[in-house]
Amino acid sequence: MYLVGGGGLPQDNSAAVKLYRQAAALGDADAQNMLGTMYENGWALQQDYVKAVWWYRKAAGLSNASTKGALGRMYENGWGVSQDYVQAYKWYILGGSVDNRDSVARNMSPTQIAKAQQLAREWKPSEPYGPYLDPSQCRFH
Numbered sequence: 001m002y003l004v005g006g007g008g009l010p011q012d013n014s015a016a017v018k019l020y021r022q023a024a025a026l027g028d029a030d031a032q033n034m035l036g037t038m039y040e041n042g043w044a045l046q047q048d049y050v051k052a053v054w055w056y057r058k059a060a061g062l063s064n065a066s067t068k069g070a071l072g073r074m075y076e077n078g079w080g081v082s083q084d085y086v087q088a089y090k091w092y093i094l095g096g097s098v099d100n101r102d103s104v105a106r107n108m109s110p111t112q113i114a115k116a117q118q119l120a121r122e123w124k125p126s127e128p129y130g131p132y133l134d135p136s137q138c139r140f141h
Contacts, residue, residue, distance in 0.1 A: 013044035016044055017035075017038070017044050017045060019031075020034050021035065024055070024058070027062065029058075029059040029062035029063070029064035029067070030059075030064065032055050032056075032058045032059035032062070032064070032067070033055070033056065033059040033064050033066060033067045033070070035051075035055040036051075036052045036053070036054075036055035036056040036058075036059060036067065036070060037052070037070070039051040039052035039055060040052035040056075040079070040080075048080075049074065049079040049080030049081075050080040050081075051080075052074065052079070052080055053071070053079075053080035053081055056070050056074065057071065060091075060094075061125060062125065065094075065095050065096060066095065067095070068091050068092075068094040068095030068096075068097075069091065069095035069096070069097040069100065070095075071087075071095075072087075072088045072089070072090075072091035072092035072095060072097055072100055072101075072104070073088075073100070075087040075088035075091060076088035076100070076104050085104050085107050085108050085112060085116075086108070086112050086115050086116045086119065087116070087119075088100075088104045088116075089101055089104050089105060089108065089112075089113065089116035089117075089120075090116045090117075090119040090120045090123065092104065093116065093117065093120040094120055094123060
């Protein structure tokens with residue numbers, strides 16, 4: 001509510017960030033996803049794709065479906081990570097983003113698609129940080 005104002009509350013970006021961080025620290029996947037979105041889009045926080053990916057990975061590790069699609073977008077565009085269509089396709093599969101999956105597939109070979117499908121089958125929710133990010137990067141809570 002503080003992020004946009006409403007429900008009788010004024011817009012207060014500082015309060016919104018503080019509350020989302022508190023909830024995220026308690027393992028709330030929706031709050032982690034929102035912090036990722038805020039960093040990705042520069043809402044109430046300075047835009048930072050690396051931090052967005054970090055928060056999205058935390059939320060995806062807790063099986064937040066919309067976050068998985070966001071990770072696909074980050075990999076497809078090379079925002080905060082190296083552009084990687086295999087990873088993008090994997091995250092789109094996991095997030096149920098069929099249109100995005102099909103779109104990125106146009107840039108992939110059959111071998112790459114098979115690899116992405118294999119990675120999606122092997123992914124487990126216990127992978128909160130993924131293979132590319134070190135949990136010690138948590139210093140920017």
